[in-house]
Amino acid sequence: MITAGIVGLGWWGQNLVNNSAAAENVEFVAGAVRNTDRVKDYAAEKGLSLHSSLDEMLDEADIDAVVLATPHTLHVEQMLAAIAAGKHVLSEKPFTMHKADAEKVFAAADAAGVTVAVAHNRRFVPSMAELRKRIADGSFGPLLHVEMTECGPAVLVMPKDSWRFNRAEWPAGGMTPMGIHLIDNMVDLFGPVAHVTTQSVKRAAEVDVDDTTSVLLQFETGMTGYLGVMVAARADFCASIYGRDATARMIGRTYENLVFSPREGEEETLTYDFGRDSDALTAELDAFGAAVEGQAPYPIPRDQIVHAVAVLEAVIRSAETGKKEKLG
Amino acid sequence: MINAAIVGLGWWGKVLVGSVQGKSDNIRFSHGATRTRAKAQDYADEQGFALVDSYEELLAIDDLDAVVLATPHSRHRAQIEAAAAAGKHVFVEKPITLTKADAEAAIAACHDAGVTCAVGFNRRFAPAIAEGKKLVDDGTLKTLMHVEGTMCAPNGMFLSADAWRADKNETPIGGLTPMGVHLIDSYINLFGEIDEVYCQSFRRAVPNDTDDTSSILFMFKNGMSGYMGNMLATAPSFRLQAYGLGGSFEIRKPDLSSFEFVPNGDGPITGAAGENKTVTKDFSGYDTVNAELEAFAAACTGGAAYPVPDADVIHGIAVVEAIIKSAAGGKPEKVG
Numbered sequence: 001m002i003t004a005g006i007v008g009l010g011w012w013g014q015n016l017v018n019n020s021a022a023a024e025n026v027e028f029v030a031g032a033v034r035n036t037d038r039v040k041d042y043a044a045e046k047g048l049s050l051h052s053s054l055d056e057m058l059d060e061a062d063i064d065a066v067v068l069a070t071p072h073t074l075h076v077e078q079m080l081a082a083i084a085a086g087k088h089v090l091s092e093k094p095f096t097m098h099k100a101d102a103e104k105v106f107a108a109a110d111a112a113g114v115t116v117a118v119a120h121n122r123r124f125v126p127s128m129a130e131l132r133k134r135i136a137d138g139s140f141g142p143l144l145h146v147e148m149t150e151c152g153p154a155v156l157v158m159p160k161d162s163w164r165f166n167r168a169e170w171p172a173g174g175m176t177p178m179g180i181h182l183i184d185n186m187v188d189l190f191g192p193v194a195h196v197t198t199q200s201v202k203r204a205a206e207v208d209v210d211d212t213t214s215v216l217l218q219f220e221t222g223m224t225g226y227l228g229v230m231v232a233a234r235a236d237f238c239a240s241i242y243g244r245d246a247t248a249r250m251i252g253r254t255y256e257n258l259v260f261s262p263r264e265g266e267e268e269t270l271t272y273d274f275g276r277d278s279d280a281l282t283a284e285l286d287a288f289g290a291a292v293e294g295q296a297p298y299p300i301p302r303d304q305i306v307h308a309v310a311v312l313e314a315v316i317r318s319a320e321t322g323k324k325e326k327l328g
Numbered sequence: 329m330i331n332a333a334i335v336g337l338g339w340w341g342k343v344l345v346g347s348v349q350g351k352s353d354n355i356r357f358s359h360g361a362t363r364t365r366a367k368a369q370d371y372a373d374e375q376g377f378a379l380v381d382s383y384e385e386l387l388a389i390d391d392l393d394a395v396v397l398a399t400p401h402s403r404h405r406a407q408i409e410a411a412a413a414a415g416k417h418v419f420v421e422k423p424i425t426l427t428k429a430d431a432e433a434a435i436a437a438c439h440d441a442g443v444t445c446a447v448g449f450n451r452r453f454a455p456a457i458a459e460g461k462k463l464v465d466d467g468t469l470k471t472l473m474h475v476e477g478t479m480c481a482p483n484g485m486f487l488s489a490d491a492w493r494a495d496k497n498e499t500p501i502g503g504l505t506p507m508g509v510h511l512i513d514s515y516i517n518l519f520g521e522i523d524e525v526y527c528q529s530f531r532r533a534v535p536n537d538t539d540d541t542s543s544i545l546f547m548f549k550n551g552m553s554g555y556m557g558n559m560l561a562t563a564p565s566f567r568l569q570a571y572g573l574g575g576s577f578e579i580r581k582p583d584l585s586s587f588e589f590v591p592n593g594d595g596p597i598t599g600a601a602g603e604n605k606t607v608t609k610d611f612s613g614y615d616t617v618n619a620e621l622e623a624f625a626a627a628c629t630g631g632a633a634y635p636v637p638d639a640d641v642i643h644g645i646a647v648v649e650a651i652i653k654s655a656a657g658g659k660p661e662k663v664g
């Protein structure tokens with residue numbers, strides 16, 4: 001069991017703390033937020049010491065690790081500060097906004113001898129494990145194409161002054177909050193991406209971010225993919241994987257339904273009772289704790305963490321140039 | 329009752345005949361012509377129509393009102409122009425041609441001759457598409473944001489090397505001409521004209537030289553965006569989902585029989601869509617091929633105009649042309 005301090009106790013930070021209750025390897029004992037008054041009651045209930053900045057928490061709290069649930073653009077300097085203080089780090093996604101920053105963070109982690117990982121919770125859902133298995137055992141035959149679409153109502157329901165709603169944090173609409181998960185899922189299942197082409201538009205948002213973003217991509221294997229994210233729509237998720245011998249669909253916000261359709265033979269539907277925003281957080285915190293304690297490597301290899309950031313960076317670049325962008 | 333001739337008696341030609349023969353009061357197939365007559369003789373006898381040896385011979389038949397073309401894409405223009413010159417109405421399978429200039433010329437020939445030119449976009453007649461169009465047109469969907477569509481079939485796996493569909497000149501972007509043009513027509517029908525496209529298209533698994541995996545991004549003139557995927561070497565499937573600020577509708581299944589509309593709720597970001605007012609409809613059993621040929625017969629006999637406007641047909645081919653150009657050049661292309 002390691003002890004951790006969380007930075008950021010908004011909606012998602014609290015979600016992480018809440019789901020640590022079931023974790024065996026990580027216990028939150030501290031929290032850092034700008035306005036401590038806002039979360040005083042919550043911290044008291046969860047037994048967290050409260051600090052008004054990351055630096056203060058690093059000075060004052062007795063913790064092994066820092067977990068970041070903060071705005072995207074702050075991750076790099078916060079990770080470097082935690083590493084400099086000898087702490088292990090689990091950062092929310094996107095790990096960083098630039099590949100070069102991701103590499104800088106890992107170099108610092110190596111020099112300090114600490115573990116650094118990213119919180120791609122959707123790696124941990126059972127339908128992803130099932131897909132990984134069926135791709136590996138050849139059930140799909142040669143892979144043709146993948147489609148993943150995620151929708152959420154963020155720009156319709158969140159306060160207009162949220163840190164999210166500016167083009168530094170969300171440079172291509174839903175790509176940084178949601179699309180990065182889909183990128184991670186794709187990189188996990190299908191390997192490195194060779195190039196991407198993005199179109200990103202603002203149709204309905206009353207804040208200055210795009211709300212409708214779509215991307216075509218090709219993997220190094222030659223397989224192709226599509227990724228769509230909308231942030232002014234009802235929360236929803238669907239994915240389809242097309243192989244010569246079978247197709248599969250993942251349906252439902254929490255990836256709970258997996259429909260596997262062989263080209264010849266019976267369709268098979270698997271349903272999982274496993275919360276993407278709950279059970280998966282417990283699993284990722286446990287995996288992080290196990291990695292820190294040297295029991296098992298964190299299940300997202302470092303090269304994939306860096307590559308997912310590189311894909312995100314290329315998607316954003318393509319949204320700006322309107323052209324096909326190769327991975328940097 | 330009009331007398332029509334089927335030209336091309338491959339798989340699809342027979343579907344067209346079967347949809348009306350002996351079932352319609354307005355159209356019947358009295359004649360047919362195909363590349364290899366002997367292969368079709370039994371079928372023609374069984375369906376009660378006469379086979380002739382050539383297209384020219386067909387056009388010379390006096391009591392023939394119309395030709396129905398289920399022939400390779402590249403032959404359509406010349407066949408349409410010849411039919412128009414002979415005063416025959418034309419029903420032509422999609423795509424009408426592979427270039428905008430050819431489409432314009434073919435349609436103009438029919439106009440000049442005063443005959444009907446109808447393109448076989450049977451999915452225009454699908455009740456699920458009409459249901460979706462109502463939600464777009466009456467404002468239920470509110471601001472339109474995005475559309476996604478995918479059509480898949482395993483057909484590419486079974487093409488013999490000498491099949492016309494295995495020729496890259498006929499099917500330059502894999503599933504685009506056999507399947508994708510239907511979705512493009514639905515997009516135009518639902519959302520209007522397309523401004524720009526980007527396409528990537530590759531061969532992954534089929535045992536011939538054509539592509540089997542094509543994906544396309546769209547920007548519409550109204551500002552919304554779109555995506556289409558066509559796979560020709562996988563299990564059959566169909567999906568069209570349109571997203572608006574007011575909700576989204578999704579049409580599924582290869583016969584477009586499953587329709588679902590989910591209005592947007594204002595529930596919390598972590599999940600619920602608010603009050604559940606989902607509308608689902610099942611249109612199983614509706615024969616869109618019968619519907620399109622009935623509409624063609626009506627248009628030929630002075631009834632309602634065929635419901636796919638010429639301007640939409642021509643724009644659809646301009647989109648196809650831009651897609652082919654984009655795949656070749658690897659960059660987005662404006663629709664001409």
